[in-house]
Amino acid sequence: MELSAVCLLGKIQKEKITKELGEDTVNIFVENPNDTGAYNVVLEIIIDKSFNYVETKVTEFKNEYISKYLYKKGSSNGTDFTPTAKITTPEKTFQNKIIKSYEETINAYKKTKDVEFLEKIHNTLISNKDKILSDISKNFDSKKGTILTVVYDNKYIGDLEIFRDKLRQDAVKNYYLIDGKESRNKDKTCSICKEKNKEVYGNANVFKFYTVDKEGYVAGGFKKLDSWRNFPVCLDCAVELELGKRYLDENLSFKFQGRDFYLIPKLVFEKDTERILSILRMLKGELLENTYETMEEIMFKRLQTLENYMSFDLLFYEENNSALNIKLSVQEVLPSRFRKLYECLSNVNQLMQDCPKSEKIRVDFRYLNTLFPRKTHNRYFLEVVDIILSDKRIDYKFIISHITKHIIDKFNEEEGRYFYHESIKSYGFLMYLRLLNVLFKENGQVKNMEKFYWDIKDYNTREELFESFFNENMDFFSSPDKKAIFMVGLLAQKLLNIQMIKEQRTPFVNRLKGLKLGKKDIKRLLPEIQNKFIEYDAQYYKDILALASNYLINAGEKWTVSELDIPFYFSMGMNLERHIKLSNKEEVENND
Numbered sequence: 029m030e031l032s033a034v035c036l037l038g039k040i041q042k043e044k045i046t047k048e049l050g051e052d053t054v055n056i057f058v059e060n061p062n063d064t065g066a067y068n069v070v071l072e073i074i075i076d077k078s079f080n081y082v083e084t085k086v087t088e089f090k091n092e093y094i095s096k097y098l099y100k101k102g103s104s105n106g107t108d109f110t111p112t113a114k115i116t117t118p119e120k121t122f123q124n125k126i127i128k129s130y131e132e133t134i135n136a137y138k139k140t141k142d143v144e145f146l147e148k149i150h151n152t153l154i155s156n157k158d159k160i161l162s163d164i165s166k167n168f169d170s171k172k173g174t175i176l177t178v179v180y181d182n183k184y185i186g187d188l189e190i191f192r193d194k195l196r197q198d199a200v201k202n203y204y205l206i207d208g209k210e211s212r213n214k215d216k217t218c219s220i221c222k223e224k225n226k227e228v229y230g231n232a233n234v235f236k237f238y239t240v241d242k243e244g245y246v247a248g249g250f251k252k253l254d255s256w257r258n259f260p261v262c263l264d265c266a267v268e269l270e271l272g273k274r275y276l277d278e279n280l281s282f283k284f285q286g287r288d289f290y291l292i293p294k295l296v297f298e299k300d301t302e303r304i305l306s307i308l309r310m311l312k313g314e315l316l317e318n319t320y321e322t323m324e325e326i327m328f329k330r331l332q333t334l335e336n337y338m339s340f341d342l343l344f345y346e347e348n349n350s351a352l353n354i355k356l357s358v359q360e361v362l363p364s365r366f367r368k369l370y371e372c373l374s375n376v377n378q379l380m381q382d383c384p385k386s387e388k389i390r391v392d393f394r395y396l397n398t399l400f401p402r403k404t405h406n407r408y409f410l411e412v413v414d415i416i417l418s419d420k421r422i423d424y425k426f427i428i429s430h431i432t433k434h435i436i437d438k439f440n441e442e443e444g445r446y447f448y449h450e451s452i453k454s455y456g457f458l459m460y461l462r463l464l465n466v467l468f469k470e471n472g473q474v475k476n477m478e479k480f481y482w483d484i485k486d487y488n489t490r491e492e493l494f495e496s497f498f499n500e501n502m503d504f505f506s507s508p509d510k511k512a513i514f515m516v517g518l519l520a521q522k523l524l525n526i527q528m529i530k531e532q533r534t535p536f537v538n539r540l541k542g543l544k545l546g547k548k549d550i551k552r553l554l555p556e557i558q559n560k561f562i563e564y565d566a567q568y569y570k571d572i573l574a575l576a577s578n579y580l581i582n583a584g585e586k587w588t589v590s591e592l593d594i595p596f597y598f599s600m601g602m603n604l605e606r607h608i609k610l611s612n613k614e615e616v617e618n619n620d
């Protein structure tokens with residue numbers, strides 16, 4: 029993964045900050061504690077000029093006070109960079125973040141600077157602890173994000189040079205201190221800008237793809253302090269990386285079926301940057317409003333309109349204890365790919381809508397999330413997303429085995445209530461993969477699929493209808509055995525429909541073995557179904573029985589379909605039965 033695209037975002041931010049606020053690096057390092065908009069309350073512990081505790085004042089968060097609050101998040105166990113902190117509980121935050129921060133500042137500066145006034149503030153906080161804590165508690169509502177800070181003699185933390193200096197120093201130390209030990213080296217090459225003879229730091233990379241203490245990711249040793257060897261970053265790049273990450277968090281972090289990812293634009297022409305970034309910021313706003321389409325579709329739809337000379341990296345990550353673990357990095361996705369992703373999905377959903385039986389079914393990435401839930405199959409989910417976005421090839425066996433399991437589950441759950449729905453959705457998703465040309469890639473690109481409903485009136489014979497059906501379904505029914513299984517499934521459903529009408533129950537379901545059907549079962553079922561039709565005096569499907577029988581004979585003994593996929597093709601026959609109209613005046617109406 030290259031981080032230069034992130035650094036470019038950071039560089040733009042740095043230039044903007046410097047232009048607006050001047051050269052002081054404090055302005056670069058300081059963070060907005062209310063960046064998410066969830067921390068709107070600020071509790072100010074007021075101390076007067078003579079070091080008397082006055083009150084704890086409730087104020088509203090002000091954007092223009094960011095440099096006064098002077099907030100910068102530290103490690104979750106330790107203090108923040110200055111005595112401004114987000115409240116977890118009044119007691120903990122006051123003691124572990126505020127008081128401790130004063131102590132750390134006094135210790136760091138007592139040899140070089142006059143810290144007497146800090147000691148006095150510290151004393152005031154300690155001697156009024158009970159009163160202050162009770163004042164904080166009175167005004168603290170755990171449901172509202174609240175910031176705690178100290179105001180001495182009308183001066184905020186950021187009005188005191190000692191804290192500004194500490195922020196500047198510690199922000200840089202943060203780039204090379206690992207567990208209190210230094211990881212830096214002089215006269216080396218920066219791994220981002222490739223410049224030589226630089227001082228490089230070992231802890232500046234916030235993207236833990238290159239995590240320094242996890243085996244597997246990093247070439248070379250795993251000693252934490254040696255991490256500069258693996259990802260040495262110079263000061264300029266470290267600052268840009270930090271600002272770039274902050275920009276990503278605020279503007280370019282999205283969710284793909286609940287998984288966090290950064291959408292990182294890679295531009296060829298820097299002059300386009302501002303325009304592209306403003307389009308992407310709009311996307312963020314649009315996502316909050318639109319509820320009909322999924323986030324993924326809106327993203328595809330927007331990004332497809334951009335010019336193909338730019339591309340996007342998608343960085344899927346998880347955040348644990350403020351460490352950022354990269355789970356998947358998808359590289360250089362072009363706007364034309366997003367167009368394809370969107371158009372093929374629209375094609376599939378148009379097909380669903382065109383058939384009255386499936387018009388309420390929508391195919392999108394929610395299906396993939398159902399198939400591969402985050403808790404148990406996240407790896408598979410991300411791998412399929414990677415295949416789809418990067419136009420790779422999906423393994424047929426892999427995807428069909430999971431889909432078959434899903435369909436069998438639905439057949440057996442809640443008396444098959446969602447069997448049709450989930451089978452059609454599964455097939456819709458497979459069609460999507462096929463249209464994208466990631467499934468059966470070796471067979472080449474297929475055209476759009478034109479219909480999802482087959483009516484006898486368009487054909488001379490039923491045989492012609494089925495041959496046409498098999499041909500139009502994009503390589504899914506590529507051999508006689510698959511066709512035979514499909515036909516037997518369809519006939520089984522026809523029989524169940526007749527049973528339902530004649531007996532108001534469907535005892536034949538018990539012959540389907542919970543859909544765990546093999547080759548022998550298919551051969552067994554055909555004569556069983558035939559006998560039942562005779563029994564019910566419902567012999568409308570003689571030609572189809574003959575057709576199924578023909579396919580079985582053609583399949584011979586060597587079936588191409590794997591035993592495990594048989595339930596899939598069988599259930600397609602059972603469910604697509606509703607999508608195939610065989611007679612203008614069908615003798616038995618379907619039971620749906």
Ligand SMILES: [Zn+2]
Pocket residue numbers: 218219220221222223261262263264265266
């Ligand atoms: Zn550099």
